[in-house]
Amino acid sequence: MSLVRVQNFSISLDGFGTGEGQSREAHFGHAGDRLHEWMFGTRWWKPGGSGGIDNSFAQQFDAGIGAEIMGAGKFGHPGWHEDPEWKGAWGSNPPFHTPVFILTHHPRPSIEMDGGTTFHFVDASPAEALKAAREAAGDQDIRLGGGPTMIRDFLAAGLVDHMHLAVVPILLGRGVRLWDGLEGIEKDYQVEATASPSGVTHLTFTRTGV
Amino acid sequence: MSLVRVQNFSISLDGFGTGEGQSREAHFGHAGDRLHEWMFGTRWWKPGGSGGIDNSFAQQFDAGIGAEIMGAGKFGHPGWHEDPEWKGAWGSNPPFHTPVFILTHHPRPSIEMDGGTTFHFVDASPAEALKAAREAAGDQDIRLGGGPTMIRDFLAAGLVDHMHLAVVPILLGRGVRLWDGLEGIEKDYQVEATASPSGVTHLTFTRTGV
Numbered sequence: 001m002s003l004v005r006v007q008n009f010s011i012s013l014d015g016f017g018t019g020e021g022q023s024r025e026a027h028f029g030h031a032g033d034r035l036h037e038w039m040f041g042t043r044w045w046k047p048g049g050s051g052g053i054d055n056s057f058a059q060q061f062d063a064g065i066g067a068e069i070m071g072a073g074k075f076g077h078p079g080w081h082e083d084p085e086w087k088g089a090w091g092s093n094p095p096f097h098t099p100v101f102i103l104t105h106h107p108r109p110s111i112e113m114d115g116g117t118t119f120h121f122v123d124a125s126p127a128e129a130l131k132a133a134r135e136a137a138g139d140q141d142i143r144l145g146g147g148p149t150m151i152r153d154f155l156a157a158g159l160v161d162h163m164h165l166a167v168v169p170i171l172l173g174r175g176v177r178l179w180d181g182l183e184g185i186e187k188d189y190q191v192e193a194t195a196s197p198s199g200v201t202h203l204t205f206t207r208t209g210v
Numbered sequence: 211m212s213l214v215r216v217q218n219f220s221i222s223l224d225g226f227g228t229g230e231g232q233s234r235e236a237h238f239g240h241a242g243d244r245l246h247e248w249m250f251g252t253r254w255w256k257p258g259g260s261g262g263i264d265n266s267f268a269q270q271f272d273a274g275i276g277a278e279i280m281g282a283g284k285f286g287h288p289g290w291h292e293d294p295e296w297k298g299a300w301g302s303n304p305p306f307h308t309p310v311f312i313l314t315h316h317p318r319p320s321i322e323m324d325g326g327t328t329f330h331f332v333d334a335s336p337a338e339a340l341k342a343a344r345e346a347a348g349d350q351d352i353r354l355g356g357g358p359t360m361i362r363d364f365l366a367a368g369l370v371d372h373m374h375l376a377v378v379p380i381l382l383g384r385g386v387r388l389w390d391g392l393e394g395i396e397k398d399y400q401v402e403a404t405a406s407p408s409g410v411t412h413l414t415f416t417r418t419g420v
Contacts, residue, residue: 013389014225014389014392015224015225015389169403170394171389171394171396172393173389173391173392179223182381183381183383184381184383186381191223191409193377193379200403201403201405203223
């Protein structure tokens with residue numbers, strides 16, 4: 001059975017997965033790039049980057065993934081669904097290279113991009129979207145791409161098998177929290193923390209007893 | 211100059227320093243003992259305990275401390291101020307062994323306990339309480355004992371020099387958060403994370419540039 005995985009999802013010390021004030025120019029609002037600088041420093045991201053613990057985690061982003069599910073807020077700024085030409089902020093060759101299922105209350109026809117990425121738009125529950133993604137992924141795993149709201153919804157529905165979070169030592173103070181309403185979910189997981197010299201702490205949640 | 215320090219203050223992954231439903235029987239509400247089990251396993255806490263990284267942090271609780279400041283919610287359950295006999299939940303020889311300044315809107319005469327602890331009750335701002343604690347501590351440091359609300363208030367007032375937090379891999383979901391309203395405070399600190407085999411991550415905030 002393929003796994004449902006979260007990879008490289010970054011949160012602040014106070015638990016925000018994105019800042020406040022998201023816009024077309026500021027995908028993460030007032031957080032800017034601060035949640036992802038650890039990743040930009042890796043060899044996985046750029047030649048000459050570090051090959052240490054941050055890289056070991058980062059490179060699992062693609063490995064064995066056959067489809068992604070993402071929230072509407074990751075696909076675009078608030079209001080993107082009113083722009084019929086909007087195809088995401090990643091250019092003609094997005095970094096997914098698989099089918100991508102976008103959760104939205106405003107579905108539109110699928111868009112085939114370069115490099116193997118196809119965007120599908122689904123107005124569906126987490127379980128329904130997962131069913132579609134599983135069919136598209138075949139034997140491979142499904143990545144939950146974020147934002148925080150969709151990951152929280154999948155966690156609450158008990159649908160996440162593996163989760164990798166990077167906790168960044170900043171306090172955003174405002175934005176969208178990952179953790180709201182998830183009391184006790186650690187009971188279903190083995191939780192492991194690994195501190196990186198970069199200052200980030202990598203947290204992994206691995207489902208137990210299934 | 212003596213330092214203002216937080217030692218062994220435990221929070222859940224979702225940032226709660228205490229659970230919901232605090233009472234005389236449940237000092238940390240529905241959190242029970244779960245925030246502090248890492249500490250109970252150390253040599254500092256009991257003979258035969260572990261001598262590893264958790265112990266190294268834990269034993270800094272007393273070292274060089276000349277006074278503590280604590281919030282009313284640590285000194286007792288909600289309503290303790292209506293009980294003229296209440297002397298805290300630590301028995302006749304509390305584990306502080308220094309003057310302790312309790313922030314309360316219901317001050318009462320000081321209480322001298324066994325073992326060097328004296329409880330002083332002050333209706334004061336963080337800065338005012340700190341002034342009194344500094345005088346009592348002499349050359350030694352002042353420990354901020356918690357709970358989360360008073361630590362947050364001291365952080366917001368810029369009065370904390372060193373902070374040691376133990377992040378416990380549980381999700382409490384409800385209670386009192388440490389982090390609310392502290393956007394950007396990391397700018398004033400060097401933040402370091404150390405993962406322990408016990409599952410806890412030790413975070414230290416060390417003030418820079420002062």
